C-alpha cells in the first residue's frame with residue numbers, strides 16, 4: 001500500500017470530502033480532515049458521522065487513528081503537503097457556480113505559503129484552475145501546485161464508487177504533481193485519465209450534463225408513451241440492451257434532483273453562455289426536468305379532481321434512496337405544488353424524522369411510517385424508491401386509506417399487485433401491467 005510521508009489533507013468534509021478522506025485512510029494514508037463547521041468536526045471526533053452513506057461507518061471505524069479532524073488551517077498546513085479541496089460549490093442566483101468557498105480556501109492556503117499541492121475535488125467551472133493559479137500569483141505565493149481530480153461518486157453508493165470507480169481523472173499543470181495524485185490512488189485499479197486541468201474540469205461537467213440529458217430524454221419518451229399506449233419500462237430495456245446506449249439512467253420518473261445534476265447542468269449552460277455559446281440542448285434538459293415534477297400534480301388532478309381538501313401521502317422525500325440528502329429533491333417542489341392547490345400533505349421518509357426541515361416542507365406533516373402517512377389519504381405518490389416501499393402490503397395500505405389512487409413516481413412498484421389491492425395505479429409512461437406474465441422489467445440505475 002502506498003504510504004505518503006506526510007498525511008493528506010482534506011478540506012471540507014461533507015458527502016464528497018468525508019468519503020474521500022475515509023477511502024484515502026482505507027488505502028493506508030494518514031488523513032487530516034478540516035471543516036469550518038465546528039459542530040461537524042466535533043461530531044466526527046466523537047465518531048459520529050453527520051451523513052448517511054452505506055458502508056462509511058465501518059470503514060471509518062477501521063481507519064481509526066489514520067483519520068484526524070481539525071478546524072485549524074494552521075494545523076492542517078503544518079501537517080500536510082497535499083490538500084484535497086472538497087468544499088461545496090452551490091449555484092449562485094445567476095446559475096453560475098458559487099466559488100466563494102473555494103476562494104476562501106485558496107486565501108487560507110495561499111496565506112500560509114509553503115510547498116503544497118491543491119487537489120480540486122469540488123466540481124468547478126472550466127477555468128477555475130487557471131483562476132486559482134492567477135490568484136495565488138497575485139498574492140505573491142510561490143510553490144503551490146494545482147491538480148483537478150473531479151469526483152464522480154453517487155450518493156448512496158459513494159464508498160463503492162470511490163474505491164471502485166469507472167475512472168480516475170487527473171488534470172495537471174505539472175506532470176510531477178499529477179504523479180503525486182495518481183500515486184495516492186494507486187491502491188485502486190481503474191483507468192486513469194491524465195490530461196490538462198481545463199479538460200479534467202470539463203469531463204466532470206460534460207459527464208453530469210450527459211447523464212441528466214439521458215434522464216430528461218427517457219422522461220420525454222415516457223410522456224409520449226402515455227399518449228400512444230407504449231410502456232417506457234420495456235422501451236428502456238429494449239434501448240439499453242444496445243451497448244451503444246447502455247441501460248443506466250434510462251429509468252423514467254419525476255425528474256432528477258440532488259446536489260449535483262441540477263446545479264452542474266445549469267452551471268455548464270452558464271459557462272457556455274459566458275463564453276459566447278448558446279447550449280440549446282441543456283435548456284431543454286432543464287425545462288423537461290422542471291415540468292416532469294409538475295406533471296405529477298396534473299396526473300393526480302385527472303384522477304381525483306380538485307385537490308382542495310384532498311389528502312395526499314408522499315412516500316419518500318430524499319432525492320434518491322440510501323441517502324439523507326434533500327438538496328433539490330423532487331419532493332420539495334411536489335409538496336409545495338400540492339399545498340398550493342389546497343391539498344393536505346402527509347409524508348414519510350426513513351431519513352427525515354417528524355419535525356425536521358420545516359424550511360423545506362412547510363405545512364407538511366411528517367410521520368414515522370408509511371402506514372401512518374397513508375392514513376385517511378385520498379392518494380399516494382411514491383417519490384423515492386426506498387426498498388421498504390417495495391415490500392408494502394398494499395391491502396393494508398388500502399384499508400388505511402380513504403381513496404384508492406397510487407402514482408408511482410419512480411416506476412418502482414409492482415403495478416399489478418397495487419391494482420389487485422384495489423387501487424388505480426399510474427406510473428410514469430407505464431400502466432404498471434406485468435408484461436406477458438413477466439415481472440416488470442426494470443432498466444438500469446439512476447442518479
Ligand SMILES: NC(=O)c1ccc[n+]([C@@H]2O[C@H](COP(=O)([O-])OP(=O)(O)OC[C@H]3O[C@@H](n4cnc5c(N)ncnc54)[C@H](O)[C@@H]3O)[C@@H](O)[C@H]2O)c1
Nearest residue numbers: 012013014015016035036037087088089101104122123151
Ligand atoms: N454530493 C455529491 O454527490 C457529489 C458528487 C460529486 C461531486 N460533488 C461536488 O463535490 C463538492 C462538495 O459536495 P458535497 O456534496 O460534499 O458538499 P457538502 O455541502 O456536503 O460539504 C461541503 C463541506 O465543505 C465545508 N466547507 C465550506 N467552506 C469551507 C471552507 N472554507 N473551509 C473548510 N470547509 C468548508 C462545509 O462546512 C461542508 O461540510 C461540490 O462541488 C459538489 O458539486 C458532489
